[in-house]
Amino acid sequence: xxxxxxxxxxxxxxxxxxxIACIFMVVDHFGMLFFPQHEVFRxxxxxxxxxxxxxxxxxxxxxxxxxxxFAFLFSFGMVIQIAYGIITHDLLMSVLLTxxxxxxxxxxxQYMQKTLxxxxxxxxxxxxxxxxxxxxxxxxxxxxxxxxxxxxKKLMFDYGFTGVLFPVIxxxxxxxxxxxERKLKVLSFLDGKWGRLLLTIIACVILSLFNSLVLYxxxxxxxxxLAIPFLLFYNQKRGNWNLKYMFYIFYPLHIVILEVIAMxxxxxxxx
Numbered sequence: 001x002x003x004x005x006x007x008x009x010x011x012x013x014x015x016x017x018x019x020i021a022c023i024f025m026v027v028d029h030f031g032m033l034f035f036p037q038h039e040v041f042r043x044x045x046x047x048x049x050x051x052x053x054x055x056x057x058x059x060x061x062x063x064x065x066x067x068x069x070f071a072f073l074f075s076f077g078m079v080i081q082i083a084y085g086i087i088t089h090d091l092l093m094s095v096l097l098t099x100x101x102x103x104x105x106x107x108x109x110q111y112m113q114k115t116l117x118x119x120x121x122x123x124x125x126x127x128x129x130x131x132x133x134x135x136x137x138x139x140x141x142x143x144x145x146x147x148x149x150x151x152x153k154k155l156m157f158d159y160g161f162t163g164v165l166f167p168v169i170x171x172x173x174x175x176x177x178x179x180x181e182r183k184l185k186v187l188s189f190l191d192g193k194w195g196r197l198l199l200t201i202i203a204c205v206i207l208s209l210f211n212s213l214v215l216y217x218x219x220x221x222x223x224x225x226l227a228i229p230f231l232l233f234y235n236q237k238r239g240n241w242n243l244k245y246m247f248y249i250f251y252p253l254h255i256v257i258l259e260v261i262a263m264x265x266x267x268x269x270x271x
Contacts, residue, residue, distance in 0.1 A: 022048070103167075106171045
């Protein structure tokens with residue numbers, strides 16, 4: 001597809017999708033704190049995660065300094081988590097740490113794919129890349145299922161292992177490491193917006209089915225499919241402003257604001 005997109009069909013830039021996801025995230029957390037009895041807030045809030053996951057996968061495709069990308073998000077997430085844990089005594093890991101694990105798995109997967117498809121790579125290197133990927137995947141599975149392995153119930157990751165895999169699934173068709181002349185038409189199609197959109201739908205269904213099996217009932221994750229229309233109108237442009245770090249700042253800021261408002265309403269800040 002051409003990068004020069006005009007017309008009503010391509011409404012949303014990368015920046016616009018970030019803002020949309022942030023709005024629905026605020027709606028979700030606002031409803032969780034102030035109107036937990038009304039599910040409409042949580043339903044609308046399900047739109048945010050797939051959009052953020054889609055943009056995480058999109059960012060991993062174009063990021064050059066991969067280790068710095070992972071280290072920054074993980075370190076920033078840990079700082080926020082420590083501060084939040086001290087204040088609330090809650091060990092629920094934030095979505096920042098969930099996405100940092102996603103980024104780690106994506107980059108290790110990209111290394112494995114590149115090694116496996118490299119004709120000049122030795123067989124032992126191919127085997128090592130696969131083992132390394134499986135080792136990282138198991139380590140992530142262990143962290144996100146800490147209770148299953150240790151019995152310790154307080155350490156949990158937002159959206160769990162399936163949440164970590166969400167952006168990874170969207171990145172399955174990322175063949176950006178291949179030279180242009182090696183890319184077939186079908187790979188170019190899958191490596192573009194439509195391939196990632198298809199994988200986003202699959203990831204939404206997997207997340208919803210998993211939660212349905214765990215909860216043994218209909219769960220709100222099925223409403224994550226409401227994010228697809230927004231992604232359908234993505235124009236694959238960044239937008240006029242550089243909002244690269246917007247989510248990283250906005251995420252902890254909006255939580256602090258909502259928590260302070262909740263404390264003021266309850267009167268706990270007054271005593």
